[in-house]
Amino acid sequence: MAEQNDTRIPTVIADDVHIVYRVYGGNTGRGSATAALNRLVRRKPGAGVREVHAVKGVSFTAYRGQAIGLIGSNGSGKSTLLKAIAGLLPTERGKVYTDGQPSLLGVNAAMMNDLTGERNVILGGLAMGMSREEIRSRYQGIVDFSGINEKGDFITLPMRTYSSGMAARLRFSIAAAKDHDVLMIDEALATGDRAFQKRSEARVRELRQEAGTVFLVSHNNRSIRDTCDRVLWLERGELLMDGPTDEVVRAYEKETAR
């Protein structure tokens, strides 16, 4: 594990972050029309709205050059926390400070399924703020990295015809084409085949070396061990453990083995 010197530069600071989802229609039962009208008039959430406290007071500081794994059971708040770091979900309390604009790469990052892979590469690049020239020059690299065209000319087919693994590969390739100060990967590597996982893990290490910070959510402990030097363990929205990969993953495995 790389020992770091004293000049650690923070890239992400989470300060007592709380995130609350408000879910409409997750009704507890009583939702009469008059009650609904009353709520609208008084402008306060009532019985029809359920609040889900997904992240409860998480604090940590991430430094440049770190690759941080996030582990925890399903619904423990990992993805939600990443969305808040990316500034995509507003926090209820607490603040997230970041260096530049973090990019989040998720399993269901929006792609337009009716459009060809080709159009999606261009749209995704434009949405990330790349110029047309940049996209044109990196286009072939993105397609090659995704390996979409290995079994024939699939990039010119609509994305709805792709298998979930192919779609995930293309999404990762698009996002990884840009240099990010802070990149967050949310289980995006899980659906790819072994060859692609190897390639993307190499890319994650590369991004780290470019003095960025990488967050990785995964249920695959091996992939966490291979790429991360620090791990945060979340459970029920709370930070249970924060430390070197070996220790945290071992404790987590012990807990889940029971």
Next chain:
Amino acid sequence: MSTVSETTHGSAVAMSAAPSPDDGLSAAELAKKYGLSVSGARPSLPEYARQLWDRRHFVVAFSRAKMTAQYSQAKLGQVWQVATPLLNATVYFLIFGLLMQQSKGMGIPTYIPFLVTGVFVFTFTQSSALSGVRAISGNLGLVRALHFPRAVLPISFALQQLQQLLFSMIVLFAFLLGFGHMPKPSWLLIVPVLALQFVFNTGLAMILARLGSKTPDLAQLLPFILRTWMYASGVMYSLVEALKKTHAPGWLVDVLSANPAAVYINLMRDALISGHAAHKHIVLPQHVWALGVGWALLVGVGGFVFFWKAEEQYGRG
């Protein structure tokens, strides 16, 4: 390993962080020292406008992509962009022109273009409003996945409707020629009219996008509001003539004919349809161009500011 940071909850890992000059700092002070900014904070209005301008290629590509995707499952594909308005106009011709022989005192050759213009122009605003109200709530996946100025979404949807309208205009021109309305210089006026209406629609889409993101119920209610608006704007009949018959008070006539939909519809009709019968029925209110510009600026700029005010909250849904 010395890179472990402090956590609020007691960690099972022994913390042995090397002493650092940053240790005593609070999160906010640390962030300030290294120039970190609050994630997802709303940029200033000029900065927001600049970011939006940077994504102009995305706006165009996104609306064009939506447009293509709309018919990509149909066998005829893009033909539907012209076929849909054509069928629409043909239905009106069959019902009002051939079946009911109804022409509101204008004669069929005037009434059908009068009606089709009204329907197309109103549909432009109507569909911008309908797609605007779902612009955020219907694209939460995109909003929560990528970072871009959210105004991109309502603007893209309004632009998509503009493209659809341009296809409809082809059909409209065919109908005009078919009923003997020859091209004349005033046809050029449709360019500024469309530009003004587009600005108005974009502002409207942004207002509705913010409201719709907070109150999803609005999407259910909006069709009824829009239908009321349609009847109050004289899409199918001459508003002034119809109100005269009911002995409506003068101020009501003034208010209704100054409403933005009526203003843009009548400006368009005035530019396109020729003949005495038409001019009797297309009554432009006073200062009609000033009204057109005023509505566009008021709703366009107002909608942009209104939308920007909630920029950091759209991810919440």
